[in-house]
Amino acid sequence: MSHTLRDKDKLLARVRRLRGQMDGIERALLAEAPCSEVLRQLASARGAMNGLTAEVMEDHLREHVLEADSEPERRQAVEEMIEVIRSYLK
Template identity: 40%
Template sequence: MPHNAKDKHRAITRLRRIKGQAEALERAVEAGSDCAPILQQLAAMRGAVHGLMADLLDGHMRETMARQPAPSQADIDEMLSLLRSYLK
C-alpha cells in the first residue's frame, strides 16, 4: 500500500486506467469484436497490472527494509512470498 500522497495518486491513476481497459474489453467482447484487438487489449491490461504490481512491490520492499537495521526472517519470508506470487 502506498503511504505517501504522490505514490497513492499514481497507484489510483493506474487502477483507473486498468478499470477503463477492462470495461472497454468487456464492451468489445459483448459486441463480438475480432480476437486480435481483444488479445492486444488483454496484453495492454496485463502490462498495466504488472507495472502496478512492480511499483507496489518496490515500495513495500523499501518500506519494510528501511524500518530496521536488519530484516527479520519473517520479513525475508514475506518478501520471497510476494516475489513468488509476482513472478507467477
C-alpha cells in the same frame, strides 16, 4: 507512513486506468470485436497490472527492507516479499 499511503493517489490513478482497460475488454467482447483486438487489449491490461505490481514491490523493498529500522523488521519484510513473489509466479 507506508509507501502505499504516501503514493495512494498515484496508485489509485493506475488502478482506475486498469479498470478502464478491463471495461474496454468487456465492451470489445460484447461487441464481438476481432480476437486480435481483444488480445491486444488483454496484453495491454496485463502490462499495466505488471507495472503496478512491480511499482508496489519496488516501493516495499525500498521502504521495508532498505530503510528498515531493525533486523527483525528487515527479515519480516523479506519474508513477505518472498511469499508475494511465490504467489505472483504461480
